[in-house]
Amino acid sequence: MIAFATISDLEGRFRDQLTLVAADEQTGLRDDLRIGHGLADASTEIRAILAARYSTADLSSLDETSMSVLMVYCMDIALYRIALAFSRSSENIKERYEAAIKRLEAIAAGKGALTTATPAPGGTGGEDLPGDIGQNEVVLVAPERMFTRERLSRI
Numbered sequence: 559m560i561a562f563a564t565i566s567d568l569e570g571r572f573r574d575q576l577t578l579v580a581a582d583e584q585t586g587l588r589d590d591l592r593i594g595h596g597l598a599d600a601s602t603e604i605r606a607i608l609a610a611r612y613s614t615a616d617l618s619s620l621d622e623t624s625m626s627v628l629m630v631y632c633m634d635i636a637l638y639r640i641a642l643a644f645s646r647s648s649e650n651i652k653e654r655y656e657a658a659i660k661r662l663e664a665i666a667a668g669k670g671a672l673t674t675a676t677p678a679p680g681g682t683g684g685e686d687l688p689g690d691i692g693q694n695e696v697v698l699v700a701p702e703r704m705f706t707r708e709r710l711s712r713i
Contacts, residue, residue: 562632600635624672
């Protein structure tokens with residue numbers, strides 16, 4: 559399983575804060591290994607929350623917009639986990655974490671949606687579904703009926 563965000567994503571958005579929060583206690587240098595673990599844990603937490611609504615296939619076929627949304631949430635969650643690991647959490651980091659979790663729970667509850675680039679096999683599909691079928695609508699496919707009024711009237 560890949561992470562929804564990378565160290566370079568975190569560095570691009572929170573460069574100074576990441577350096578302060580993730581500095582090793584002994585050397586004072588940024589600990590990229592622990593940052594990587596924080597990103598992996600954040601991605602796992604996101605998958606666990608979204609599993610209420612999305613399959614693994616759905617999450618692996620998300621479009622660019624949905625991946626960008628999850629990247630932002632992943633960075634907020636990861637920064638919080640990293641800050642906790644280094645005992646350097648702040649109120650701002652905690653508020654962003656809590657907001658990300660609430661948004662993910664809302665998406666899982668159906669108050670928002672993620673879209674896929676292509677419909678995932680066995681998944682809920684995406685915005686490019688044929689006809690007027692919505693993303694969360696049930697579609698039944700059945701064989702043609704054997705006994706219809708038309709056929710029975712011929713007998």
